[in-house]
Amino acid sequence: MRNYISIIIPMLNEEKYIGKCLEALTRLDSPKIEYEIIVVDNGSKDRSVEIAKSFNAKVLIKKGVHIAELRNLGAMNSKGDILSFVDADCVVSKKWLLNAISCLESTKSAVVGCVYKIPDNSRWVGKASDIISQKRRSGYVNYLPAGNIIIKKDCFFEVNGFDEGLETNEDYDLCYRLREKGHKIFSDPSIESVHFGTPYTINHLFKRELWHGTSTFKVFIKDFKKVRNLKVILFSIFVWVSLINIVIGLGVLVLIGNSIYVTTSLLSLILLIGGISLKTAVMHTKIVMLPYIFAYYFIYGLARGISLFKAFYNELLRILKINNKLL
Numbered sequence: 001m002r003n004y005i006s007i008i009i010p011m012l013n014e015e016k017y018i019g020k021c022l023e024a025l026t027r028l029d030s031p032k033i034e035y036e037i038i039v040v041d042n043g044s045k046d047r048s049v050e051i052a053k054s055f056n057a058k059v060l061i062k063k064g065v066h067i068a069e070l071r072n073l074g075a076m077n078s079k080g081d082i083l084s085f086v087d088a089d090c091v092v093s094k095k096w097l098l099n100a101i102s103c104l105e106s107t108k109s110a111v112v113g114c115v116y117k118i119p120d121n122s123r124w125v126g127k128a129s130d131i132i133s134q135k136r137r138s139g140y141v142n143y144l145p146a147g148n149i150i151i152k153k154d155c156f157f158e159v160n161g162f163d164e165g166l167e168t169n170e171d172y173d174l175c176y177r178l179r180e181k182g183h184k185i186f187s188d189p190s191i192e193s194v195h196f197g198t199p200y201t202i203n204h205l206f207k208r209e210l211w212h213g214t215s216t217f218k219v220f221i222k223d224f225k226k227v228r229n230l231k232v233i234l235f236s237i238f239v240w241v242s243l244i245n246i247v248i249g250l251g252v253l254v255l256i257g258n259s260i261y262v263t264t265s266l267l268s269l270i271l272l273i274g275g276i277s278l279k280t281a282v283m284h285t286k287i288v289m290l291p292y293i294f295a296y297y298f299i300y301g302l303a304r305g306i307s308l309f310k311a312f313y314n315e316l317l318r319i320l321k322i323n324n325k326l327l
Contacts, residue, residue, distance in 0.1 A: 003032065003033050003034065003081075003082070003101055004033075004034045004035065004036075004079065004080045004081055004082070005033065005034070005035040005036075005080045005082045005083075005084055005097065005101070005150075006035070006036050006038060006074070006075070006078030006079060006080030006082070006083050006084065006153075007025060007035055007036065007037045007038065007084045007086055007097075008038045008040065008071055008074030008075060008078065008083060008084065008085050008086070009021065009022075009037070009038070009039045009040065009052075009057075009074075009085075009086050009087070009088050010040050010042065010067045010070035010071055010074070010085075010087070010088065011039055011040065011041045011042065011044060011048055011052070011070075011088040012041070012042040012043065012044055012048075012088075013044045013045060013046045013048060014044070014046075014048045014088035014089060015044075015046040015047040015048045015051055016089075017088055017089040017090075017091075017196050017197075018039070018048050018051050018052055018088045019051050019055075020091050020196075021086065021087075021088055021089070021090060021091055021092075022037065022039075022051070022052065022055040022057060023055070024091045024092050024093075024094075025037055025086070025092065026055060027094065028092070028094060028095075028096065028097050028098070029094040029095050029098060030095075030097040030098045030101075031098075033097055033098065033101060035080070035084075035097065036058060036078070036079060036080065037055070037057040037058065038057065038058045038059075038060065038074045038077060038078060039052040039057045039058070039059045039060070039088075040059075040060045040061075040062065040070040040071070040073050040074045041059060041060070041061045041062075041070075042062065042063060042064070042065065042067075042070055043061065043062075043063030043064060048088075049061070058077075060073055060074065060077060065164070066164060066165075066166065066167050066170070067146075067167075067168075067170065068161075068162035068163055068164045068165075068166055068170040069162075069164040071085055071146065071161070071162050071170075072161045072162055072164060075153070075156060075157075075161055078153070080153065081152070081153050081154075082101070082104070082150060082151070082152055082153060083150070083151050083152075083153050083156055084097070084100065084149070084150045084151075085146050085147065085148075085149050085150075085151075086147060086148065086193065087146075087147030087148070087195065087197065089195065089196045089197040090116065090147050090148065090193045090194065090195050090196070090197075091193065091194045091196065092148075092192065092193045092194075093192040093193070095190065096191055096192055096193065097150075099188065099190040099191050099192075100112055100113070100150040100188075100191045101150070103186060103188045103190070103191060104150060104152070107140075107184065107186040108184070109140075109183070109184040109185060109186040110151060110152050110155040110178055110183035110184060110185065111144060111149055111150070111151045111152075111155070111175065111178060111183065111184075111185045111186070112144075112149070112150050112151075112185075112186045112187075112188055112191060113144040113145070113148045113149035113150055113187065113188075113191050114136055114144065114148060114187050114188055114189055114190075114191045114192065114193070115133060115136050115144070115145060115148075115187070116145065116147065116148055116193050116194065116195035116198070117130075117136070117192060117193065117194045117195065118130045118194070118195065118198045119194055119195075119196055119198060122198055122200065123200050123201070124289075124292045125199045125200055125201060125202060125204070125205050125292075125296065126198040126199055126200055127289065127292070128289060128292040128293050128295070128296040129198060129199055129205070129296060130198070131280060131281070131284050131286050131289060131293060132280055132293065132296060132297075136187070136189045137187060137189065138187065138188055138189060139186070139187060140184055140185065140186055140187075141185055141186070141187045142175065142176075142179065142185065143171070143172050143175045143176075143185070144171070144175060144185055144187060145171055146162070146170065146171030146174070147171075147193070147195065148191065148193040148195075149171070150191070155178060155181075155183055158181060159174065159177040159178055159181060161174070162174055165218070166215040166218060166219065167211075167214045167215050168211060168212050168213070168214045168215045168216075169212070169214075169215040169216055169218070169219045170215070172219065173219050202295075202299060205296070205299050205300075205303075206299055206302065206303045207303075208303075209299070209300050209303035209304055209307075210303040210304075210306060210307055211307075212304075212307075213232075213236070213303060213304040213306075213307025213308060213311075214307055214310075214311065215311075216232055216233065216304065216307065216308065216311070217233065217307075217308055217311035217312055217315065218311060218315075232304060233308060235301055235304070236301055236304040236305040236307075236308045237305065237308070238269075238272060238301075239269065239273075239298070239301030239302060239305055240301070240302075240305040240309075242265055242266075242268055242269035242272075243269070243302075245261070245262075245265035246262055246265045246266055246269070248261065248262075248265075249261035249262025249263070249264075249265050249266075250262050273294055273297045273298055273301070274294060276297055277290055277293040277294040277297055278290060280293055281293055
C-alpha cells in the first residue's frame, strides 16, 4: 500500500464549518503519509469556495446534484490509492489519518471509519441522537457513515461508487454492496471525527430526519427481496397509523363518548416507543435520558413517516406515467 490518500469533501454553503474542517486536515499528525484534499462544491452561494481555496485545496464545482455524485466526482479526480470521505461540517482528530491507515492494514478491511462524535456543547437532542446511533466500538460492522470513512480505491470502483440516484442513504447502500462482494467493514473509535451538524433543536432534528428519509423507500424497493430499511419503514408506518387511529378515536370519544379506541391506540404507541426507548437507555446505561430518547424516537417516526409517504406517492406517480406512455 503506497499510503497516498485522497481526502474528498462534498460541500454546499458550509462557510461556518469548512475552515475548521480543512484546518484540522492540514494539521494531521501523519508522518510518511502523503495526502491531497479535494473539495467538491455543489454551487455554494456563500464564501465556502473562497475559504476552501485559501487552504490550497483542490476545488471542483458541480451544481445541483446529489451528494453521492459529488463524492464520486471527487473520487474520479483523485490520485490516491485510498479514498477518504469527510463531511464539511466535521472536524477530525490529529491522529485520524494515521489511525485509519493502521486500521486498514491491520484488519485487512476494504473500509474503516467510525460513527461521529457529537460536539461537547450538544443539547439534549444531540445527546439523545448520540445514544441511539452510538456504535463507536471496535469491530466489524455492517455500515459506517459516509462522512467518516476510508476505503480502498479499487474496492470503491469495484461496486461503482455511490449510487447517484439516491439523495440520501447512499452510504448504507454502498456498505451493503461492498459486503455483498465479500469485503469487510471495520469500526475503530480512534478514527475520530466530531460532527457539528448534529441536531441541536427539535426543528433541526425533524428537518434532518425528513431529509435522511428521502431515499429510504428507494433503497428498500431497489432490491425488495433483501428487505433493506424494513425496520425503519415498519416503525414509521406504525407511528403514523397509531396517530391516525388516535385522531379517529378522539372523534369516536366526542361523538358517542366511547374512549376505548383512543385509549388503545395511544397505549400501543406509548408501549412501542417506550419499549424501544427503555431498551436503548438500559443498553447504554443512560436511564436518566429515557424521556429525551422517547421524544427523539417519536420525532424520528413522524419525520421518516412523511418521507416514506412522499416517496411512495412519487414512486406510484412514476409507475403510472410509465404505464400511460406504454398505453
